[in-house]
Amino acid sequence: MxxxxxxxxxxxxxxxxxxxxxxxxxxxxxxxxxxxxxxxxxxxxxxxxKKSQSFHFTQTGIVLEEDTTPIPIDVVIFATGFKSDESFAKIFKSAYFQSCIFGSSSPFYRECIHPRIPQLAILGYSESPTNLFTTETRSKWLSHLIAGNIKLPTIQAMEEDTSKWETFMRKYGDKTYKRSCITFLLQIHSNDLLCKDMGFNPRRKSWFIPELFAPYVPTDYANL
Structure with missing residues (x-):
């Protein structure tokens, strides 16, 4: 590729x-x-x-750190990123709850419940190539949790689970990237866990041939 x-x-x-x-x-x-x-x-x-670690503006344009001649421009685009963990942390006034959010790219059990704050659910923190599908599946899991059909593990067990996800994501993803990302086979494994929690068979195909060779698609989870 x-x-x-x-x-x-x-x-x-x-x-x-x-x-x-x-x-x-x-x-x-x-x-x-x-x-x-x-x-x-x-x-x-x-x-x-242009690639540059620093710059400054002049009356005629912009000067990069390695250049001395201003570059004449009309528009500058800042690719500053988005600090989603700060947005969630600022929901709380408590410094303790704020500290629970910071420091991890995967602080949520099943990517939506924080082990130390189980009364709060966050949907959309984790990304994938198909975000709508990822969020919809977790929304169904959350509805089962609210209905009492799912019992959360202990805080220790949930924290151990999130730690494993953190290790895996850091191993195969960009270590400078803060937000959780569910891709490739990790997406299937994540959905398998959600199905098992909700009491559904994680094997979503009608028989074993497509189960072995056909790709998983959102329609496979339509009847959860």
């Missing part, structure tokens, strides 16, 4: 080849979309790609 992307896009020409592997990019749910005419605009000069 890396070879194919380097072939169809002029990444080397514009010094845009990432230092990390493609598998780490996908495993972190960082999946950018590229407009069809993006690199055409780069070749024309209407889009300027």
């Amino acid at each position: 890396e070879t194919y992307l380097k072939w169809i896009y002029p990444l080397k020409k514009h010094n845009m080849i990432p230092k990390h592997a493609f598998i780490k990019q996908v495993a972190s749910c960082m999946l950018p979309t590229l407009p069809a005419t993006f690199y055409k605009r780069v070749d024309e000069g209407s889009i300027v790609l």
Whole structure:
């Protein structure tokens, strides 16, 4: 896949080849979309790609740390990211509850219940290539929990489970990426756990041939 992307896009020409592997990019749910005419605009000069640790503005443009000549520009785009853990932590006035959120990319049991704050459910913290499907499945799990059909494990057991997920995500994903990401076979394993909690068979296909060879899709979980 890396070879194919380097072939169809002029990444080397514009010094845009990432230092990390493609598998780490996908495993972190960082999946950018590229407009069809993006690199055409780069070749024309209407889009300027620059890497820099620092910069400052002047009356005529912007100066990067390694340059002395201002670059004339009309618009600067800051790719600053989004600190979702801060948004959740600020829900609480208690410093203790705030500290429960910080420090982990996967602080939630089943990606929606914090072991130390089981009265609060967070849906949408974890990402995947299909976020709607991921959130919908957990919404069904949460409805079973509220109805009393699911009993949560002990705090210690939930924290051990979240720690295992954290270790796995950090192993295969970008270590600088804070947010949880569920991709590839991890998505299937996650849904298997949710199905078992709700009392459903995690094998969602009608018979063993598609179970072995057909991909899992959202419709397989429609009757949960």
